Amino acid sequence: MRLELSRAVQGCRLGLLTGLGNTGQHSLEVPGCLLYTRCATVPHLTQDTLHTLRDLPSVTQVSVDSLAEHHEVLEEFKEGLRKFAGLHDTVLFCSLHDSANSIPAGHVTNKTVSVWGSGGRIELTAARFMAIQAAIQPDFYQSMADGETWQAGTSRKRVRKAVDRTLAHLDECLVLHQKTQELKQSEIFGVVEGGDILEERLRSARETAKRPVGGFVLDGFHSAAMDQDVRVQLIKATSAELPQEKPRLVLGVGRPDEVISCVEAGVDLFESFFPFQVTERGCALSFNYNIDPDPETAVLEFNGEMPAVKKLNSNGDENMTPYEMNLKDKRYHDDFRPLVEGCSCYCCEKHMRAYVHHLLVTNELLGGVLLMLHNMAHYLGFFKALREAITSDRLQDFKNRVLHCREGD
C-alpha cells in the first residue's frame, strides 16, 4: 500500500491510500473511515441491503474478538475470511478488538491478551494471534497489543509495561509474519500505546516507527480514556514522531467532534462503529454537515427549526450524543417526514419517521436494518464533506456547522 498525500492543511492530511487489496487495485480516501462489521457482516445488513449504500469504503474491518472462536473453521476452510464470508472484492483490515464493545479489564499478561467471543474469553499468545491472522488472511492488520491503559488512575508503571509489551508483541509478530505463507500479501501495522503520558507516547511512537510496519494504529485514545484536549495534544505529538508517508488509524474514536479534532491532529483513518452504536439505541444521526445549505434551510435554521439539540433525557439513552435524534420518542409517532431531509439513503428515500418509530416501539427487526442504513449513509456523508471542506479550505465553516449543535448542551 502507498499513501499519496496531496496536501496538509492546518494539520489535516488529505490524500489517497492506494495499492490496496491482493491485486492492488483498491484505494481509500483519507481522511476516511473503514466499514465496521461483526464477523464480516455490517450489523443488521445482508449484501443486498448493504449495497443500497453508495460509495462504501473499500476497506472492511473485522476484529479478532468476533473471529477467534472461528479459528478452527477458518483454518479448515483454508481460503481466508473474505471468501468464507462471501465478501467479493473488498480489502480487509483486522483489528484486535471490536470498539463497539467495552473490554473487561484485568486479563492482560506479559505474554497474552484476551478477546471476547460469543462463548466467552479466549486467551491469545502472539503465536496463536498470528495463526488466527493466517487463517483470516487480511490485507492488513494490527499487531497484538496491550492497550489496557484507559482506566482512570492507571499508574505510570502500568503504562510503561503496556508500551514494552506491545513492542515485544510487535517484534514477535513480525518474525512470525515473515514465516507465514498465508500472510505474504498482507501488511502489519504497529500499535502505538502510552496511555495519557506524553513521554510514553513518544517512546512508543519512536520505537514502533523503527520497525518495518506498513502503518500505525493509535490505541488507548477512545472516548472514555481521556479528555478531548489531552487526546489532541498527545496525538499531535505522537504524529510528529511517525513517518509522514505511512497511514495512521485511531481506534475507538467515532463521535463527529472527536473525529474532526483527530484529523486536525494528524489522523488518517477511523473505524465506523459509531453509527452502529447510534443504531442500537434507536437513534438516527441527524447533525448537519452541509456547509452550503440552500437559502430555505438557512432560514429554518435561523428560526430554530433545524434538527438541533434534543434534551438528552427525553427517554433517550444516557450515551446519546447531540448528533442524533431519538426515534423512539413519541413526537415521531405521526411524523411523515424522512429521517433527515435531503438524505438519499434507502430509509430516507422510502420510509418516514413514523414508520421507523413504529418499528422501534414494536421491537421489529426492520428498525435496526433501516437505522443502520441511514446512520452509515449519514456518517459516510460526513467524512466526504470533511474531505471536501479541507480541500476547499473551508474547514472552519465545516467545524462551525457540525459543532454548533453542541452549543445547546
Add this chain to the structure above:
Amino acid sequence: MAAPIPGSTHECEGSMASVKAVSSAAPLALRIVAECPVSKARACTLTLPHCAVSTPVFMPVGTQGTLKGITVDQLEDLDCQICLGNTYHLGMRPGPELIEKADGLHGFMKWNRNLLTDSGGFQMVSLVELSEVTEEGVTFHSPYDGKEILLTPEQSIAIQNSLGSDIMMQLDDVVSSTVKGPRVEEAMHRSVRWLDRCIAANKNPDRQNLFAIIQGGLDAKLRKACLDEMTKRDVPGFAIGGLSGGEEKDDFWKMVTLSTEHLPREKPRYLMGVGYALDLVVCVALGCDMFDCVFPTRTARFGSALVPWGSLQLKQKQYAKDFQPIDPDCQCPTCRRHSRAYLHALFKSDTAAMHHITIHNISYQLTLMQSVRQSIIEQRFPEFVKAFMKRMFPSREQYPSWAVEALQSVNICVC
C-alpha cells in the same frame, strides 16, 4: 388481461382497468389457467387492485407492517405478490387512524403489491386471556393498557377499511378445532351472522375484497351447513377456517376436501394458517389456491432453513464446517452467496443471520408454489407430487398416512 406466459412469475403488470371488463362487481377477478385432470388442483391468475397474483400462492406473514427484518424491496425481489398484515397488532399499534393518514397500510409500509389483512379475531382468542365472545363481538382486555375492548364485526371492518388491504377477512367466531360440542355449532351460526354484518359494514366494496370464512370445526354436517349458507352470499372469495390448530391431520384433510367440494369453482379458496411444505402440496391437490403461515419466517429466526428434504438447524455444531450453501439448487440471494458454515458462525454475532434465513425460507415457499403451479399448467401435477414426496421422505414407509390417503382421495397414488 394478457395470457400468462408459461413459466412466467412476473404477473404484476395486470391493471384494474382490464379487470373491470371481466367483473364489475368486485375488485377481484379469478381466471382459471389450468386444471389438473386427475386431482382437484388448479392454477389461476388472481387479479387484485395492486397487481395480479399467480396461484397456488403462499403468502408470507408480515404481522406488524413489516416482514421480520426484510425490506419491501427484498420481498419484491423474491417475486412475492401478496403478503399479510395483522389487524389486531396494527389496530393496537400504531392504530388505524395513523395508518389511514399515512395512505393505508400500503403507504405506511411502502409495499406496492397486495395486502391481505385478517380480522383480528384469531389473535384475540389465541393471544389474549380472558376474552369473551357475545353476539355483539369479542370482548377482551388490552395487554397494553388493561382497558376493556370490544371488537365487533363492524369495528373489525372499519379498521381493515382504514388499513386499505386488497383482501379483508370477516370477523368470525373462532373456536379451537379441538373443542367439541354445542359451542362449535353456536360459533358456526354466529360466523354466518357476523359475515352479513361485515358485508354491510364494508365502506369500500369497490377496492377492498371481503372474504368469508367457512367454519364448522371437524363436524362434516356443520361444515356443510356453513358452506350452504355462506355460499349464498355474494363475496369475492372464501377462506377455510378453524383448521390450523392442534387437530389430527386425518380430520384436517377431510374438512379441507369437503370445503373445496362445495365452494364455487370460479372463486378463490384460501386455506388459513397452513404452511408446511407437505400440507401445501396436499391441499393444492385438494383444491386450495391460497395459503398463509408464520412458520417459515418464524422458524428462520431460530436458525431453521427449509429444504426440499426437510430442514437444517443451522445453529447446530454439525454445520460449523459445512461449506456448502443451504441448498445447492436454490437461487435465492442467501444460497448464491453464503455457506451453511458462515451462517452458523454469523448466528453468534449478528441479527443479519436471521435475515439471510428468512429470505431463503420465503424463497423456498414461493418457489415451491411456482413449481406446483408450473406442473399443473404442464399437466404433470401428479408426477410432481410423487417426486416431491420422494425427495421429502427417506422411504415410502415414512410417508405420513394422512397425506397418502388425502392424495389417494383425489386419485394421486404415491404408494
